Amino acid sequence: xxxxxxxxxxxxxxxxxxxxxxxxxxxxxxxxxxxxxxxxxxxxxxxxxxxxxxxxxxxxxxxxxxxxxxxxxxxxxxxxxxxxxxxxxxxxxxxxxxxxxxxxxxxxxxxxxxxxxxxxxxxxxxxxxxxxxxxxxxxxxxxxxxxxxxxxxxxxxxxxxxxxxxxxxxxxxxxxxxxxxxxxxxxxxxxxxxxxxxxxxxxxxxxxxxxxxxxxxxxxxxxxxxxxxxxxxxxxxxxxxxxxxxxxxxxxxxxxxxxxxxxxxxxxxxxxxxxxxxxxxxxxxxxxxxxxxxxxxxxxxxxxxxxxxxxxxxxxxxxxxxxxxxxxxxxxxxxxxxxxxxxxxxxxxxxxxxxxxxxxxxxxxxxxxxxxxxxxxxxxxxxxxxxxxxxxxxxxxxxxxxxxxxxxxxxxxxxxxxxxxxxxxxxxxxxxxxxxxxxxxxxxxxxxxxxx
Amino acid sequence: xxxxxxxxxxxxxxxxxxxxxxxxxxxxxxxxxxxxxxxxxxxxxxxxxxxxxxxxxxxxxxxxxxxxxxxxxxxxxxxxxxxxxxxxxxxxxxxxxxxxxxxxxxxxxxxxxxxxxxxxxxxxxxxxxxxxxxxxxxxxxxxxxxxxxxxxxxxxxxxxxxxxxxxxxxxxxxxxxxxxxxxxxxxxxxxxxxxxxxxxxxxxxxxxxxxxxxxxxxxxxxxxxxxxxxxxxxxxxxxxxxxxxxxxxxxxxxxxxxxxxxxxxxxxxxxxxxxxxxxxxxxxxxxxxxxxxxxxxxxxxxxxxxxxxxxxxx
Numbered sequence: 001x002x003x004x005x006x007x008x009x010x011x012x013x014x015x016x017x018x019x020x021x022x023x024x025x026x027x028x029x030x031x032x033x034x035x036x037x038x039x040x041x042x043x044x045x046x047x048x049x050x051x052x053x054x055x056x057x058x059x060x061x062x063x064x065x066x067x068x069x070x071x072x073x074x075x076x077x078x079x080x081x082x083x084x085x086x087x088x089x090x091x092x093x094x095x096x097x098x099x100x101x102x103x104x105x106x107x108x109x110x111x112x113x114x115x116x117x118x119x120x121x122x123x124x125x126x127x128x129x130x131x132x133x134x135x136x137x138x139x140x141x142x143x144x145x146x147x148x149x150x151x152x153x154x155x156x157x158x159x160x161x162x163x164x165x166x167x168x169x170x171x172x173x174x175x176x177x178x179x180x181x182x183x184x185x186x187x188x189x190x191x192x193x194x195x196x197x198x199x200x201x202x203x204x205x206x207x208x209x210x211x212x213x214x215x216x217x218x219x220x221x222x223x224x225x226x227x228x229x230x231x232x233x234x235x236x237x238x239x240x241x242x243x244x245x246x247x248x249x250x251x252x253x254x255x256x257x258x259x260x261x262x263x264x265x266x267x268x269x270x271x272x273x274x275x276x277x278x279x280x281x282x283x284x285x286x287x288x289x290x291x292x293x294x295x296x297x298x299x300x301x302x303x304x305x306x307x308x309x310x311x312x313x314x315x316x317x318x319x320x321x322x323x324x325x326x327x328x329x330x331x332x333x334x335x336x337x338x339x340x341x342x343x344x345x346x347x348x349x350x351x352x353x354x355x356x357x358x359x360x361x362x363x364x365x366x367x368x369x370x371x372x373x374x375x376x377x378x379x380x381x382x383x384x385x386x387x388x389x390x391x392x393x394x395x396x397x398x399x400x401x402x403x404x405x406x407x408x409x410x411x412x413x414x415x416x417x418x419x420x421x422x423x424x425x426x427x428x429x430x431x432x433x434x435x436x437x438x439x440x441x442x443x444x445x446x447x448x449x450x451x452x
Numbered sequence: 453x454x455x456x457x458x459x460x461x462x463x464x465x466x467x468x469x470x471x472x473x474x475x476x477x478x479x480x481x482x483x484x485x486x487x488x489x490x491x492x493x494x495x496x497x498x499x500x501x502x503x504x505x506x507x508x509x510x511x512x513x514x515x516x517x518x519x520x521x522x523x524x525x526x527x528x529x530x531x532x533x534x535x536x537x538x539x540x541x542x543x544x545x546x547x548x549x550x551x552x553x554x555x556x557x558x559x560x561x562x563x564x565x566x567x568x569x570x571x572x573x574x575x576x577x578x579x580x581x582x583x584x585x586x587x588x589x590x591x592x593x594x595x596x597x598x599x600x601x602x603x604x605x606x607x608x609x610x611x612x613x614x615x616x617x618x619x620x621x622x623x624x625x626x627x628x629x630x631x632x633x634x635x636x637x638x639x640x641x642x643x644x645x646x647x648x649x650x651x652x653x654x655x656x657x658x659x660x661x662x663x664x665x666x667x668x669x670x671x672x673x674x675x676x677x678x679x680x681x682x683x684x685x686x687x688x689x690x691x692x693x694x695x696x697x698x699x700x701x702x703x704x705x706x707x708x709x710x711x712x713x714x715x716x717x718x719x720x721x722x723x724x725x726x727x728x729x730x731x732x733x734x735x736x737x738x739x740x741x742x743x744x745x746x747x748x749x750x751x752x753x754x755x756x757x758x759x760x761x762x763x764x765x766x
Contacts, residue, residue, distance in 0.1 A: 083732045091521035108735060112520035195607055204713030206733065259606035261627045262715050323522045412733045423715040427627040443540070 039332045040073040043098040045319070048078050053357045057350075065339055072332045080317075081105060090114060090322075097325040098333040103138050103315045104411050106148055110141040116321040119145045121331050125338050130373035138406065139318060149334070151341035152366050153316035154283030155404055156214045157395045158182070158304040164189050164196065164278045165302075175279075175304035175394050179218070179246050182279065182307050186256035189278030198256035198278045200271055201247065201422070204264045208422035209415025210313075210407070211281055215243040217405050218308035223418075224408040224448055231409060231451045233444035235418075236437040244425050244433035252429045261426045269293070272301075281306075283315075284363045284392060291360075298360065302391040305398025314404040342368065344376045351384035361385050364392045364399070413447045508748070514741035521737075532742035542743075544718050545726040548633065549702055552722060555637040556701040561694060564645040568652030569682065582653065586646035593643065597710040600639045601626070604711075626712050629719040636707040636720060644700075648693055655689045656682070688761075695758045699751055723747055 047054035062074045080100040089095040101109065109115045122128050131150065139148035162172035168188040176182040186198025202208050212235075213223050221239020224231050251257045258271075269286065271277035273294025284303045291298055306312035319337045321330050339346075351361045362385030367374055382389070408414055421440050424431045483490075515532055517525040536542055571581055588596065603610045604625035612622035625635045659682065667677045683690070705724035708714055714721035727747070731740035 083735060087519075087521050087735060087737060112522065112735065114520055114522045204715060205709075259624070259627075260609075262712050264713070416729065416733070419713065419715065420717055424717050427624065427629075427716040 038071055038073055039328045040075055041098060041325075041329050041332045041336065042075045042077060042096040043319075043333065043336060044077045044079050044081075044096045045100040046076040046078050053354075053359060057353065057359075061340055065336060069332075069335060069339075072335060074336060081320075086114075090324075093324070095322050095324075097322045097329045098319050098337060099322065100317060101148065101320050102317050103150075104407055106139050106318075106320060107409060108412075109320060110139075110147050114323060115147040116323045116325055116330055117141075117145045117147060118149075118321055118330055118334060121327075121334050122146055122149070125334055127338065127342055127344065127369070127373055130344075130369045130371060131342065132368060132370050134314075134404065134406075135316065135318075135368055138316075139320070148318050148320035149337050149342060150316055150318035150368055151337065152285075152318070153314065153368055154285050154365055155306070155312045155314040155399055155402070156211075156281055156283050157306050157312065157399060158279050159272070159282040159284070159286050160279040160302050160304060161272065161275065161277065161300060162302050162391065163275070163300055164192065168192055168278070172302055173390075173394075175302060176307055177304070177309065177394075177398065179307045183246065183250055183254065183256075186250055186278060187254050190254070190256040194276075195258075196276055196278070197258035197271060198254075199250060200257060200263060200268045200277050200280045201426070202264050202268065203419060203422035203426050204262045206412055206415035206419055207264045209418030210411075212243065212418045212422050213407065213411075213415070214281060214306070214313040215247070216240055217311040217313050217403075218306045219243055220308070220310040222405075223414065224444070231448035233441040233448065235444075236441040240437045241433050244421070244431075244436065247422070248425050248431065248433070251426050257426070262423065284365055284395060287363065287387075288360045298387045299391070303364070303395040305395050306402060309398075309401065311403035311405050312399065314406060344369065344373045347377045348380040348383070351380050355384040355386045358386075360387045362387045362389050364396045409451045410447050414444050417443045417447070511741050511748075512745055514737055515745045517738050517741075519737050528738065532738045535739060536742045536746070539726075541718060541721055541726055545721050545723045548719065548721055549704065549723045551633055552637060552704050553698060553701045555634060556640060556704075557694070557697060559637055560641040560645065560648075560697055560701065563641055564648035564693075565652055565690070567645065568649045568656060569678065571649070571653060572656045582650065585649050588643050589646035591643070593706050594710065596639065596643045597706065600642075601711055604635055627716055629716050632712055632716060632719050636704075636711060639711070640701070640704065640707050648697075651689065651693060652686065655686050659685045691761060692758065695754055695761070699754050699758070702747070702751060702754075 046058050049055055058076065062076055066072065066074060077096055081102070083105075086095070106115065135150040135153060136146065138150065139146055141147055158175060160172075160175055165172040165175070165185070168185070168191065170185055170188060176185050182199060188198075189196060190198040202211050216223060216235050216237075216239045219239035219242045221237045221243075222234040225234045226232075247257075251261075265282075265286075268277065268280050268282075269290050272280065272286075273290045273296060287298065287301050287303070290296055290301065319333075319341070321333055325333070355361050362381050367377075369377065417440050421436050424436050425433070514525075516527060516529060518528050518531075519525040567585060571578070571585065574581060591599075602608075606612055606622055606624055606627065609625075611625060615622055623631060626632050663681045663685070664677060667681055672680065703724055704722050705728065708720040708722050708725050709728070712720045714725050723743070724747075727740050727743045730736050730743060
C-alpha cells in the first residue's frame with residue numbers, strides 16, 4: 001500500500017514537474033547569435049516539401065548565399081504571412097525576422113507598428129534605385145519611411161481558355177479588348193453547352209470586393225479618393241453603375257456566368273482546370289497554379305489585358321522585417337532579400353537552372369525594375385522561356401497602355417462591403433444598382449473615416 | 453458501577469486533549485493520504501489557469517485595449533464596445549445566429565430524436581444502421597462542406613437534379629437569401645446528428661422494458677407509448693441536449709465560412725464569422741475581443757442553466 005502510494009505520489013510530482021518544465025520552456029527566448037560575428041536570421045517563404053523542385057532550388061540558394069556571405073546564417077521556414085497566426089507569432093516572439101507579405105498587408109502593418117523601419121539600411125542596397133517607385137510606395141509609411149521590399153508583382157487581366165475559344169469560333173490570338181467583346185465572347189462560349197460557363201467572377205470572402213474594385217478601375221472609375229485630406233468612397237459613379245449593369249446582364253440576360261455563385265478564387269480555378277470556363281479576371285500568376293493543380297498544359301491558356309483600355313489593378317508581394325529584430329538582423333535580412341529576389345545578376349543563372357524542370361519561365365510577371373535592370377531580366381527570361389510567350393502577347397502589349405492602380409486604403413474592410421454588392425447583382429435578378437452603390441458608399445465612407 | 457464513573461471523570465477531562473491530538477493526527481494523516489490527490493488537483497488547476505482561465509481574462513482585457521503586439525497595448529475604455537454596437541453587421545450577425553439556432557433546433561433537435569426512436573425499433577441490422585447514422589460525424593467538416601456544396605450546386609448538383617426528375621423547379625440553395633440559412637442548417641444537422649442520435653439511443657436503452665409492457669397491456673398505441681413513456685423518461689436528457697445544441701449552434705462558423713462567406717447580402721453572417729473577420733481579416737483584436745466577450749456572456753447564461761440542471765442529477 002505504502003509503495004503504491006509512494007509511487008503514485010512520485011508520478012503526480014513528475015506530472016506536475018513536467019507541466020512546470022514545459023511551461024518554463026515555452027517562455028524561453030531564442031538566443032541572439034553573434035559570438036563570432038555571425039548573424040543568424042529567420043526568414044520565411046521557403047517552398048513546402050510538396051514542391052520538391054522549388055524547395056531544392058531554395059535550399060541551394062541558401063547554401064550559395066551563406067557561402068558568399070560567411071557572416072550570415074539563414075534559418076529558413078515554410079509559409080508566408082498568414083493573418084490568422086501573424087499577431088500570435090509576433091506577440092509570442094515567434095515571428096520570423098524577414099516575413100513575406102502581400103501588397104494588401106503593408107499599410108495596416110505599418111500603421112500598427114508591426115514592421116521595422118528599414119530606411120537607414122536600404123539606401124546602400126544594390127539595385128535599390130532601380131526598383132520601380134510605385135512598388136516601393138506600397139512599403140512606404142505615412143511618415144515617408146521604408147518598411148519593406150517588393151519581390152513579386154502582378155496586374156489583373158483576363159485569363160482565358162484558348163481551346164474553348166477555338167471551339168466557340170473565336171480567335172484565341174485576338175481576345176476581347178472591351179467588356180462588350182467579353183460579353184459577346186461569353187455568349188458564344190456558353191452556347192457550347194454541357195455546363196460550359198462563358199465568364200465567372202468571385203463574390204465571397206472579400207474576393208468579390210477585390211474584383212469589383214478592378215472592374216471599376218477598368219471602367220475608368222475609383223473606389224476611394226482623397227479630397228482635402230479626407231478619404232471618401234468614389235464608386236457610386238457611372239463606372240460603378242456600368243460595372244453592375246454589365247455583370248447583371250451577363251448573369252441574368254445572357255445567362256453566361258453559370259448559375260452557381262458565391263465563388264472564390266479556387267472555385268473558379270477549378271472550373272478553368274476542368275475545361276468548363278471560358279474567361280475570368282486574373283493575373284498571369286494563376287496559370288501555373290491551374291497547370292500544376294489540374295495537370296493541364298501551358299498551351300491551353302492565354303492572358304489578355306484588362307478590357308476597357310483604362311486602368312487595371314496591380315498587386316504583388318514582398319518582404320517586411322520584424323519590428324523586434326536587431327539592426328544587424330535587419331541589415332542581414334536586406335542582404336538576403338536583395339541577393340535572392342531583387343537580383344538581375346542572378347536571373348540568367350536561375351532561369352537556366354529552372355527551365356528544364358517544369359518551373360515556368362517567361363510569364364509576364366515580376367517586372368519590378370526600371371530601365372537597364374529590367375531589360376537584363378527580360379532578356380534572360382526570353383532566352384530560357386519554357387512557356388508559350390505568344391499566348392501572353394495581348395496582355396503584355398495591352399497592359400503597357402493601362403494605368404496601374406493599387407488597392408484602396410483599408411482594402412479588406414471595404415472589400416467586405418463590396419462583396420455584398422457583387423453578391424446582390426449576381427444572386428438577385430431585380431437588384432437595384434443605384435441603391436446598392438449608394439448604400440455601400442455610405443458604409444465605405446464610415447470605414448474610410450478612420451484612415452489617417 | 454462507580455469505578456467506571458470515577459475512571460471516566462479523569463478520562464473525560466482528558467478526552468478533549470486526547471481527542472484533539474487524534475483529530476490533528478487524523479487530519480495530518482488525511483492530508484498525507486490525499487497528497488497525491490492534491491498534486492493531481494494542483495497540476496490540473498495549473499493547466500486550467502494557464503490554458504483556459506488566463507486566455508479568458510486576457511480576452512476580457514483585450515476588449516478594452518487597442519493592440520498591435522509590436523508595441524505596448526493602449527487602454528481605450530469602452531471604445532471597442534461602442535464601435536462594436538455601431539457596426540450595422542453586429543445586429544445582423546446576432547439575428548442570423550438566432551435564426552440559425554432556431555432552425556437548428558427545429559431540425560437538429562427533432563431529427564436525431566426521431567431517428568433514435570425509429571432505430572430503436574429495429575431488431576435487425578442495428579449495428580449497421582447505427583454506424584450509418586454516425587458516419588457523417590467521422591467526416592472532416594471541410595469534406596462535408598465541399599460535398600454539400602456539390603449537392604447544392606444549382607447546375608449539376610444532386611438536389612436540383614432530383615427536383616428535375618420530380619418535375620419540380622430547381623432552387624438556388626445557397627444563392628437565395630431566403631434559402632441560404634436553411635441550407636446551412638441542413639448540412640449542419642446532417643453532419644452532427646450522429647452523436648446526438650447515439651446519446652438518445654443509449655438513453656432509450658435504459659428505459660425499463662416493464663413500462664412499455666404495462667403500457668401495452670393497458671392497450672396504449674405507439675403514439676401514446678411515445679408520449680407517456682418515452683418522452684417523460686428522456687426528459688432530462690432532452691433538456692441537456694437542447695442546451696448543448698443552443699451553445700453549439702450559437703458558435704456556428706465553418707458552414708457559412710466555407711459555403712457562403714456570409715452571403716448572399718449578409719444573410720448568413722454569423723457572430724463567429726464576424727468575430728473572425730474582426731480578428732483575422734481586419735487584424736483588430738480589440739474589437740474581436742469585445743465581440744467574444746459579448747458572446748461569452750450570452751453563452752455563459754446557457755452554460756449556467758446547463759450547470760444548474762445537471763447539478764442534482766450528476
